[in-house]
Amino acid sequence: MDNSFPGPKTRAALERGIPLFKNGLRFDAEMERAGQRGFRPVRQIVIDKAEGDFVWDLDGKRYIDFQNGWATNPLGNCHREILEAVEIANRRFGFHYDHPLRYDLAELLAATMPGNALPRTNYEVSGTEAAEAAVHLALTYTKRRYIITFSASYHGMGLGTKVLSGLDGDYGTYLEGWGGGVIKAPYPYSERIPAGMSEEQYTEYCLWYLDNHIPTSIAARDNIAGILIEPGLAEGGNWIPSTRFLQGIREVCDKNDWLMISDEVLTGLGRTGRMWGIEHYDVVPDILVYGKNLSGGIAPLCGISARDEIMGDNTDFLSGSTFAGTPAGCAAAIRTLQIFERDHIVAHAKRLGNIAAGIMAKWEKYSIVRQARGNGLLLGASFGKPGFAGADEKDWWTARAVRGKMLENGVWAISDHEDTIRLYPALNMDESVLREGLQIMEDAIRHVEKHGHSEGDAVAYPSGVAGF
Numbered sequence: 001m002d003n004s005f006p007g008p009k010t011r012a013a014l015e016r017g018i019p020l021f022k023n024g025l026r027f028d029a030e031m032e033r034a035g036q037r038g039f040r041p042v043r044q045i046v047i048d049k050a051e052g053d054f055v056w057d058l059d060g061k062r063y064i065d066f067q068n069g070w071a072t073n074p075l076g077n078c079h080r081e082i083l084e085a086v087e088i089a090n091r092r093f094g095f096h097y098d099h100p101l102r103y104d105l106a107e108l109l110a111a112t113m114p115g116n117a118l119p120r121t122n123y124e125v126s127g128t129e130a131a132e133a134a135v136h137l138a139l140t141y142t143k144r145r146y147i148i149t150f151s152a153s154y155h156g157m158g159l160g161t162k163v164l165s166g167l168d169g170d171y172g173t174y175l176e177g178w179g180g181g182v183i184k185a186p187y188p189y190s191e192r193i194p195a196g197m198s199e200e201q202y203t204e205y206c207l208w209y210l211d212n213h214i215p216t217s218i219a220a221r222d223n224i225a226g227i228l229i230e231p232g233l234a235e236g237g238n239w240i241p242s243t244r245f246l247q248g249i250r251e252v253c254d255k256n257d258w259l260m261i262s263d264e265v266l267t268g269l270g271r272t273g274r275m276w277g278i279e280h281y282d283v284v285p286d287i288l289v290y291g292k293n294l295s296g297g298i299a300p301l302c303g304i305s306a307r308d309e310i311m312g313d314n315t316d317f318l319s320g321s322t323f324a325g326t327p328a329g330c331a332a333a334i335r336t337l338q339i340f341e342r343d344h345i346v347a348h349a350k351r352l353g354n355i356a357a358g359i360m361a362k363w364e365k366y367s368i369v370r371q372a373r374g375n376g377l378l379l380g381a382s383f384g385k386p387g388f389a390g391a392d393e394k395d396w397w398t399a400r401a402v403r404g405k406m407l408e409n410g411v412w413a414i415s416d417h418e419d420t421i422r423l424y425p426a427l428n429m430d431e432s433v434l435r436e437g438l439q440i441m442e443d444a445i446r447h448v449e450k451h452g453h454s455e456g457d458a459v460a461y462p463s464g465v466a467g468f
């Protein structure tokens, strides 16, 4: 068994660092247990240097970066012009809440909004805060108490967003008493369709559930403020919803006088080959939530935009954490949007997304691939157990094994809590780098299909130890 990956410096850093953080006390025991089960001890890297489409680990090994700072570096790593803009802003303003870049950016953002319909802006530090602000805005504007969210959705790590989210697992354990105003509805994606139903039938059922079951059995129609939805289940595994579902949500909201909130922290700002993911569906939401890409990969900034009447005169809506809208964050966002326009970044992302979709569609011939999917550069593949024709049984370890093999061969992607590998190439990635990375991924799939993962290819970190 080859134990040379990752190299000694990376391994030493992980062994020193991981025990210092959450679940660190479990680390040694988990490593030993994984070793006894035949898994190699470490399949993680520590970044030493990042540039453009690549990162390097502490041992100097280079990787194609499909992880992308968790979908946060739209123009690749360490983009020079954004670094410069941030440096200038820091030197000029340091940190202050009131500075002109806030207004410059608000104007730019308003011009990007779907249907030019959401001119009001409110900044936050994280996507978590932005999603919570959107919900608070909806409740205070409508003066209602309930919000509808979805299974497998993810909106952040705050107490509020933890109860708003619907990810599987123990994500909401011990918070059961905190979600009194949150109503969870099913999200129709191909993994969750009940036996005997087609995707179309399940979509109709989910829309019926929203418009009929909830108001008659859970909360009064006129006590529901709105629906919070991701137009693409990002952290839930990069699943792509149908046009009928998103348009149906808009119809249900219009019919019931509910607000539609599109959480685009991950799908927004070009990720799907349109400026906003919701634009694929020809739907205009009432509130839009964004973050991640807006940072340009350098300085964080998140926020929400809303229709005038919702946020233009609503004194009950409270917001404004200390670091919301820093000069550095605004400078990064302004320069990012300028480069998007100058270099036709969204069109480039769309073209790359089409290339990737063409390549990945062929992967379903491998028995371990349950589904390959994408919308622009929101790309994913989900996996099943080797040896199961049609890969009926989904398998987290197979995904981990493929990701481990990719890492070993120089491609960095995400497989955290699901049976899925997610890819977020930079929107301006070089086409040849994208093709090379996908080829390495396909080779890894072929390898794991042939050898399985019992030979010890999987990542040993249990969920929650390394956090990846």
Ligand SMILES: Cc1ncc(COP(=O)(O)O)c(C=O)c1O
Residues within 6 Å of the ligand: 126, 127, 128, 129, 131, 154, 155, 156, 157, 230, 234, 235, 263, 264, 265, 266, 267, 291, 292, 302
């Ligand atoms: C759809 C969505 N909303 C909210 C968040 C939370 O954003 P942050 O991690 O910046 O708090 C995420 C993060 O992945 C997300 O994907």
